[in-house]
Amino acid sequence: MSSFPVAIGREHHAFRKWSIDRGVQINGIEAGVMPGQGMGIYATRDIEENEVVLQVPLSAMLTIDSMPKDFVAKFAADAPVQGIMAAYLMIASEKYSQSTSAPGDDDLGEIENEYDIRPWLDVLPSKQDIKRSLPLVWPDKFKKWIQIDMNDSAVNQHEETGNSDSSRANKRRKVSGGADYGDVLLTPCLSGLWNTLPNAAKGPSYDRSKHQHILSRQENRLLRTWDFVSAALPDADWDTFLYYWLIINTRCFYYDGSMAGEGDPRSQGKSLDDNDSIAMMPFADYFNHTNKPGCKAQFDGQQYTFLTTKKHVKGEEIFVSYGQHPNDFLWAEYGFFLDENDSDTLYLDDIILNDLTSADLEELQGWQYLGNYQLFAGEVCYRTEMAACLKHMPRDDWRAYVYGESTQSVDDEKTARIIKEWICKYLEECEAALKALASQDSNDDPSQTDDNVDYREALCVKRWRQIRDLCKRTLDAYIQ
Structure with missing residues (x-):
């Protein structure tokens, strides 16, 4: 690790070993930290173009198909995959915090001891990191009409009152259309609001691009998912669920279950929700994004392979691309935006x-x-x-x-x-x-x-x- 200015902690070394034990193949790369930046993937030696630097087998991924069937069965057939996965991580983290042994089968279903995911959970960004970077959970002075607060116990419909109503109205207090929004600090693409224009829709309705009114779209998707999760798990904690929903949102990869021959229709492109085709991949989620990546990812149904597309010198960060997105989209979905972005719109x-x-x-x-x-x-x-x-x-x-x-x-x-x-x-x-x-x-x-x-x-x-x-x-x- 001497190549990196800042050494990673013990928990990251444990996670690396845990990943390798589950079939992840790491070649010439390591996770590391640069001053002023988060975790990333760096070359531990000079790497040539077209070298395989990482392979993650299907058996090591967390998908709708790899989660215990009896746990998935708790949810409605059209429940969003991201919500089920977030609930899985939520309950797993709660079980692990209560016991040093693997969780039982009361909530998670039968889980083999070798799929103890504690080392993975230990290296995820903290709740504080999430709150700091993602506008969806910023204070009200930034959001105006979006009222999701990770520290606001009022959003948890189960607290004290015992109210099991999963209505999203319990978690959203929108400003009425005629209200004074005050200063709008976030961009129009994020907030849908302006300081210099009327904040009321004009003309016929139409299907806006996914890159407009991003936060309201994100909020609606989150609250719709919570409706499903709270119905399946009445004692679910909103704050913890929100954290893991955002973790998955910022770290997941595309997953096509039909290529893997897996069974859940939502993983096979048969869902109306584009966000259902997702997987969490250990170690690969350290990769950072750029529009001009030096590495590409390929899934063949059995494993994800990460192949370099250019040479890298020892100590250089290796990037992948999350897709060609404008900066406002990157900011809302991942908590960062690029200094130089050819796709900015x-x-x-x-x-x-x-x-x-x-x-x-x-x-x-x-x-x-x-x-x-x-x-x-x-x-x-x-x-x-x-x-x-x-x-x-x-x-x-x-x-x-x-x-x-x-x-x-x-x-x-x-x-x-x-x-x-x-x-x-x-x-x-x-x-x-x-x-x-x-x-x-x-x-x-x-x-x-x-x-x-x-x-x-x-x-x-x-x-x-x-x-x-x-x-x-x-x-x-x-x-x-």
């Missing part, structure tokens, strides 16, 4: 919908051009350009343009000017949010340490500055 939907007439919106919907207006570094998407054209073109000419029959009345300068106005509106929001963050009192939430509050505010400032730079680069491209 902003959505102009709220700005554009507020700028168009009701007739314009109905026209766009009729032609399937309503919504999902994206801004990248230096350009906007074709849908945005079509919306801008509609704003200045006669309706019949615009329809002919959509058909590809005519470019009459198409005016690139007018289109560019409209798009620039929309980008400038986003820049106004950047400045408003940064001003609001600068005026925050770090001591206005006595339940939080100054370090945590400052860290969260610093993350918000960093992200808003990224957005400002992204807007300015795109604006410059339209000015030239």
